[in-house]
Amino acid sequence: MMANKCDTRARLLQGNESCAEAALLAGVRFFAGYPITPSSEIAEILSERLPQLGGKFIQMEDEIASMAAVVGASLAGMKAMTATSGPGFSLKQENLGFASFTEVPCVIVNVQRTGPSTGLPTSPGQGDLMQARWGTHGDHPVVALYASSVSEAFDLTVKAVNIAERLRVPVILLMDEVVAHMRERVIVPCEDEIEIAWRPRPTVPPEDYLPYAAGPDGVPAMADFGTGYRWHLTGLYHDVTGFPTSAPAKVDQLVRRLCGKITGHKRDITFTWDEHMDDARVAVVACGIVARSARRAVRLAREKGIAAGLFQPKTIWPFPDEQVAEIAACVDRIIVPEMNMGQLVGEVERAARGKCEVIGYSRVDGEPITPEEILAQLEEV
Amino acid sequence: MAGSIDQYLRTQFMPHIWCPGCGHGIILNALLRAIARLDLPKDQVCVVSGIGCASRAPGYLDFNTLHTTHGRAIAFATGIKLANPDLHVIVVTGDGDGAAIGGNHLIHAARRNMGVTTIMFNNSIYGMTNGQYSPLTPSGRLATTAPYGNVERNFDMCELVKASGANYVARATVAHARQLSTYIERAITTPGFAFVEAVGNCPTYFGRRNKLGGPVEMVETLKKNSITAAAAAKLDPAEVQGKIIIGEFYRGDAPGYIELYDGVIERAKEAAGK
Numbered sequence: 032m033m034a035n036k037c038d039t040r041a042r043l044l045q046g047n048e049s050c051a052e053a054a055l056l057a058g059v060r061f062f063a064g065y066p067i068t069p070s071s072e073i074a075e076i077l078s079e080r081l082p083q084l085g086g087k088f089i090q091m092e093d094e095i096a097s098m099a100a101v102v103g104a105s106l107a108g109m110k111a112m113t114a115t116s117g118p119g120f121s122l123k124q125e126n127l128g129f130a131s132f133t134e135v136p137c138v139i140v141n142v143q144r145t146g147p148s149t150g151l152p153t154s155p156g157q158g159d160l161m162q163a164r165w166g167t168h169g170d171h172p173v174v175a176l177y178a179s180s181v182s183e184a185f186d187l188t189v190k191a192v193n194i195a196e197r198l199r200v201p202v203i204l205l206m207d208e209v210v211a212h213m214r215e216r217v218i219v220p221c222e223d224e225i226e227i228a229w230r231p232r233p234t235v236p237p238e239d240y241l242p243y244a245a246g247p248d249g250v251p252a253m254a255d256f257g258t259g260y261r262w263h264l265t266g267l268y269h270d271v272t273g274f275p276t277s278a279p280a281k282v283d284q285l286v287r288r289l290c291g292k293i294t295g296h297k298r299d300i301t302f303t304w305d306e307h308m309d310d311a312r313v314a315v316v317a318c319g320i321v322a323r324s325a326r327r328a329v330r331l332a333r334e335k336g337i338a339a340g341l342f343q344p345k346t347i348w349p350f351p352d353e354q355v356a357e358i359a360a361c362v363d364r365i366i367v368p369e370m371n372m373g374q375l376v377g378e379v380e381r382a383a384r385g386k387c388e389v390i391g392y393s394r395v396d397g398e399p400i401t402p403e404e405i406l407a408q409l410e411e412v
Numbered sequence: 413m414a415g416s417i418d419q420y421l422r423t424q425f426m427p428h429i430w431c432p433g434c435g436h437g438i439i440l441n442a443l444l445r446a447i448a449r450l451d452l453p454k455d456q457v458c459v460v461s462g463i464g465c466a467s468r469a470p471g472y473l474d475f476n477t478l479h480t481t482h483g484r485a486i487a488f489a490t491g492i493k494l495a496n497p498d499l500h501v502i503v504v505t506g507d508g509d510g511a512a513i514g515g516n517h518l519i520h521a522a523r524r525n526m527g528v529t530t531i532m533f534n535n536s537i538y539g540m541t542n543g544q545y546s547p548l549t550p551s552g553r554l555a556t557t558a559p560y561g562n563v564e565r566n567f568d569m570c571e572l573v574k575a576s577g578a579n580y581v582a583r584a585t586v587a588h589a590r591q592l593s594t595y596i597e598r599a600i601t602t603p604g605f606a607f608v609e610a611v612g613n614c615p616t617y618f619g620r621r622n623k624l625g626g627p628v629e630m631v632e633t634l635k636k637n638s639i640t641a642a643a644a645a646k647l648d649p650a651e652v653q654g655k656i657i658i659g660e661f662y663r664g665d666a667p668g669y670i671e672l673y674d675g676v677i678e679r680a681k682e683a684a685g686k
Contacts, residue, residue: 061495082680087494087673092520096487099480099517103460103491106478107499111491129481256476257496259455263471265479274425274471 042219046211047072047114049181050140050204051080052219053188054112058227059138060086061111063100065093065119069153069208070142073114094122101137102130106264108255110192114140116208117150117159120166127201128167132289133264134199134243134251136230138191141203142211143319145370145397154397155208157319157370163203164348170286172293174300175203175348179322181215187302187345193228194300198292199250205347207320207370209399233260243285244271249292293349302345303354307333311340313409314362316355316379318344321368321400328405339409347375352382359383366408368392368400417444420454422474429468431539433627435586435612439533440469442593442610443502449597458499460489462514464540465614466506466533483514486521489528497670500600503530507548508538511567515547518607522576524669525604531596532569532607535614543617550654554621569609574662579604581662585611587635588658595660604668611656 044052051073054062062081064074078088087104091097097113105111115123120141130137141163145156159166163175174194178184184206191202233240233252242262245251251271254260267275268282276282293300304322307329308314317325322343332339342358344351355378359365364387367376376391383389392408394400421444430436447457457475461467463482470477476499480488485503493501503510510518510532521528537555538544545555545562548569552561574581580602584592592610599606613619613630624630634656641659644652 061491063491079680082673082677083684085677085681089490089494091487091490092516095484096490096517096520099484099487100491100494102480103478103488103493104495105491106488107458107492107495109495111495125481126484255496256458256478256492257455257499261454261474261476263477263479265471266481267479 040219041216043214044181044217045072045214046181046184046206047142048076049184049217050188050206051076053185054192055080055084056222056225057110057189057192059110059112059192060084061101061104061109062113063089063091063097064113064115065091065097067116067119069144069211070114070116070140073140094119095126098123098126102126102135105135105137106256110196112138112140114142116142116144116153117146120159120162124167128169128171129266130201131167131171131173132266136195136199137201138195139201139203140206142206142208144208151397153208155320155370155399156397157207157321159205160347160371160374163205170290172200172289173203173348174200174293175205176302176345177205177318177347178210179319179343180210181213182217183345184210185217185219189225190302193226196230197228197250198296199230199253200293205319209320237261241271242273243269245288249288249295297349300346301351303351304343304345306341308340308342308358310338312338312362313364313366314340314342314358315405316342316365316367316375317369318347318375321370324400324402325368325405327402328409331402331406332409337409350378350382355379355382356384359386362387364388364390366390366392368405368408370394370400415448417441417448420444420447420474422472425472428472430465431616433615435535435631436466436469436533438586438589439531439592439610439612442589443531443596445593446597446600450600452500456498456500458492458501459504460485460492460501461504462509464506464509464538465535466504467509469504483509484517486514486517486528486530490521490526493527493670497527501528502600503528505530505532507532507534507536508546511547511569519572519576522573522578522605522607525577525579525666527604527668527670529599529606532609533612534609535612535618537614537618539614539617543621570661573607578607578662579664579666579668580606582660583609583611584658585634585638585656586613587631587638603671604666
């Protein structure tokens with residue numbers, strides 16, 4: 032249990048536990064969810080911890096309702112989160128799109144398992160990368176972070192909450208089943224050691240409040256329901272007043288602002304990790320648990336005299352195109368191992384713009400990719 | 413009454429989108445009159461809806477208003493109520509929105525006795541999509557998707573919600589506007605989950621296809637065809653067949669979820685302090 036006063040310390044945490052504790056530290060006070068493995072521990076832990084802090088936990092009747100309740104709670108002023116896995120992530124998509132379109136901050140944790148459908152409950156898989164970006168219909172802004180360790184799960188959960196609040200956007204935190212169920216050392220910070228963000232608040236009186244009028248940063252100020260600012264939210268196209276419009280110019284303006292809000296802040300929300308990239312001739316681009324195997328593979332390759340390096344996007348969406356383009360300009364080849372049929376590799380190819388060879392490596396049998404498998408790929412170069 | 417209901421309307425958006433003769437205006441009027449009698453501060457009222465004709469109501473109301481996804485209004489409302497229990501959270505839904513796609517959320521909110529008031533605008537049809545049959549379209553009626561007559565049986569929503577555990581359940585029609593408003597007022601003041609079914613008329617898509625006459629005739633038919641719960645209880649079930657039973661079906665005082673969760677917070681804090 033986290034102490035009230037500041038005492039940064041090392042703790043042995045499970046990935047899901049790390050995520051739950053980080054959410055509390057970041058100020059999450061509402062969780063609605065539905066039982067699903069391998070994310071259930073997040074709900075279980077928060078059902079115990081949230082009421083201790085005066086927060087609210089509710090197990091809803093389904094995944095759709097839990098996503099809806101999260102949006103409702105956020106709208107009424109609580110930082111809100113849900114957690115799920117593949118089938119549940121599919122069900123949450125419509126209301127996730129609503130949150131994105133109406134700009135209600137929230138965090139959705141997706142502890143991935145092998146899909147499609149019920150798939151392999153609950154073996155690891157990385158098949159939800161594209162769903163995290165395009166799971167709901169229509170052009171919409173979204174941010175997705177991807178943790179490769181229990182420690183990263185902590186750090187990225189805090190970042191996810193902060194980004195959701197600052198940019199008023201749903202943030203998806205992806206984890207792999209193995210990371211969620213693994214136990215590792217985490218240095219848990221105390222509250223005053225981390226940055227905690229809140230949604231921008233209106234600075235004008237209620238009569239002057241335009242709920243969707245954004246400043247240069249593209250993020251409008253958000254008034255919580257019940258604070259005297261009576262405003263309207265709708266999943267219909269709306270203008271700065273929040274009320275429906277179908278005027279082409281206003282429709283165009285809204286969708287462009289929503290998407291621009293993310294690209295405009297891309298630098299602030301892009302987190303990556305690299306190793307041995309300075310003189311690398313071959314790069315491994317990997318995320319989640321595969322990045323862990325890749326790290327070991329790169330070290331083994333270096334011992335064998337292969338100039339290998341690792342690039343790990345922790346921010347998957349928006350995709351770090353610029354960094355990948357830079358790498359592509361410096362290396363002969365990029366290898367993209369992933370536990371799906373090739374979702375990340377497509378993005379890498381797009382960002383590399385033909386400047387180097389890009390080779391995908393897929394494993395889709397429910398088993399994690401081993402360092403030896405990646406090493407074998409590196410040795411083929 | 414504390415004042416005119418005009419104070420609750422965003423009149424700048426009039427005329428509204430509802431068809432001439434639609435009963436939804438009467439139901440909305442009954443809701444606003446109830447709010448006026450209760451003199452609820454506008455900042456403390458939150459109206460949540462899903463998708464459909466009825467669900468367009470919040471856009472015209474000067475409260476905290478939320479027009480959500482199809483069928484999910486009660487689930488959104490649950491989050492709002494939990495995060496800010498001081499708000500009077502009112503869900504406006506239709507028979508398609510609330511009884512079909514949103515049926516699961518309705519029964520579970522009733523089971524939890526969640527502090528949300530739900531008004532179901534029942535016009536017996538999917539109006540916004542031009543007249544498909546809903547779970548409340550009476551058997552035998554025609555619809556765009558029931559060209560040979562509806563073979564499905566319709567729900568008795570009040571029985572369903574009562575059995576699910578709500579603290580307040582009532583039904584009236586647009587031909588009983590005062591009664592309807594009284595029921596809505598009682599629903600709002602009842603802690604826990606409260607449900608009012610407001611039977612209305614859709615002359616455009618339900619009435620015309622089924623040759624039920626114009627708006628006035630349809631309202632007259634609703635009036636003639638209604639029977640109070642007390643009167644119905646004295647009749648043979650066969651005689652009540654096809655009638656609209658109106659009245660209050662249940663008034664209970666079971667503790668609501670919000671109150672019960674306050675107890676959870678207390679126990680959790682105590683456990684954490686140990």
